Amino acid sequence: MKTVIAASILIGVGWAIGGEAFAARFKGNIPKSRLDDNSYTSWDGGFELTPPPLITPGAKAEERQIGPAEKAVVFVDDFGSMYYVIRTDNTDSKRDLETVAAGYPLNESLREKTIVSTARGSELRLAGVVPGPMVKETRANGKITQKTLDSHRATSLFIAGSYIYEVMAGVTATHGESDAEMFAIAKKKLDAFLGGLRIMAPSPSER
Numbered sequence: 001m002k003t004v005i006a007a008s009i010l011i012g013v014g015w016a017i018g019g020e021a022f023a024a025r026f027k028g029n030i031p032k033s034r035l036d037d038n039s040y041t042s043w044d045g046g047f048e049l050t051p052p053p054l055i056t057p058g059a060k061a062e063e064r065q066i067g068p069a070e071k072a073v074v075f076v077d078d079f080g081s082m083y084y085v086i087r088t089d090n091t092d093s094k095r096d097l098e099t100v101a102a103g104y105p106l107n108e109s110l111r112e113k114t115i116v117s118t119a120r121g122s123e124l125r126l127a128g129v130v131p132g133p134m135v136k137e138t139r140a141n142g143k144i145t146q147k148t149l150d151s152h153r154a155t156s157l158f159i160a161g162s163y164i165y166e167v168m169a170g171v172t173a174t175h176g177e178s179d180a181e182m183f184a185i186a187k188k189k190l191d192a193f194l195g196g197l198r199i200m201a202p203s204p205s206e207r
Contacts, residue, residue, distance in 0.1 A: 026051075026061035030073070035061060042073065042087070050196030051075060052083040052169070052189070069093075080151065080172025083193055088164040097122050100157055100164060111183070120194075124157040127183050130170070149174060152182035154190040160199045169193050 025037050034041040041048050043063055051061070058078035065071050069089040076082045097115060101124045106113055112127035132148030153170040169190035173182050 025056060026054075026059050026075075028060050028062040030061050030063055040073065042085075043071065045200055046087065046163070047085070047165075047200055048198045049085065049193070052081070052193055054081055055079050080149065080170075080174060081189075082151065082153075082168070082170040083189075084166075084168050085197070086166040086168075088166070089162065090159065090164045091162045095159075095164065097124055097157070097159060100124060100159075111179075118158075120158050120160070120199075122158065126153075126155040126157070127187065128153055128155075129179070152179065152186045154183065154186035156190060156194060165197075165199075167194055167197065 026035065030040070034043075035051070038050065039048060040051050040061070052075050054075060054077040056077070059075070060077070061073065061075050063071065063073050066086065069092075070086055072084050072086040074082070074084040101113065101115060104110060104113055104124070104126060109130065110126060110128040112125070114125050116123055116125055130151040130153060132150060149172050151170045151172050153168055155166060155168040157164060157166045159165075167190065169186050169192075171182055171186050171189065177185075
C-alpha cells in the first residue's frame with residue numbers, strides 16, 4: 001500500500017516557478033536578496049521574519065496582492081504546513097481590534113476566539129478548521145482511494161501603526177490526530193512564527 005499526500009493551493013491560483021533570481025530553498029516569486037533560510041524581508045521593508053520550518057523539496061514562498069489594501073507573504077510545503085502574514089493598510093478604515101474581532105463570528109469552522117495581552121499589545125487569537133484543502137491518496141491492490149484532510153489553523157491579528165497584521169500557522173492531520181491535538185500543534189507553531197516577526201518602519205517611498 002502506498003500513500004501520497006497532494007497539497008492544493010490555498011491562496012491564489014498558482015505558484016511561480018523558482019529560478020536563479022529566487023531563494024534556493026523555496027520555489028516562488030521572492031528575490032533571494034530578501035529571502036534566505038534565515039530571514040525574509042517584506043516588499044517595502046515594513047517587517048522581517050524568520051522563515052518557518054518547512055519540508056523540502058516542495059517548500060514554496062510567495063508574495064501576493066490580495067486586495068487594494070492587503071498584501072501577503074505565504075509559506076507552504078507539500079505536507080500540509082502553511083504560514084502567512086497578511087498586512088492590511090488601516091489608514092482609511094481606522095478599525096480597532098474590537099471592530100476587527102466582530103468580523104469573525106464563531107461557527108463550525110471558527111472554533112475559538114479571544115483577545116489576549118502580549119508583548120505586542122492586544123491580539124485577537126483565533127483557532128479554526130478549513131475543511132479539505134488537501135487530498136490523501138491511498139493505493140492498494142491496484143485501486144486508488146482519496147480522502148480529504150482538514151487544515152487546523154491558529155491565527156493572531158493585531159494592529160501596529162497604520163497596519164493590521166494577520167499572522168497564521170496551519171497544520172494538517174495526516175495520521176488521524178484529534179482536533180485538540182492539531183490545535184495545540186498549530187498554536188505552538190504560531191507562537192514560534194510570531195517570535196520571529198519583527199515590525200519595522202516602511203521606507204518613505206512605500207508609505
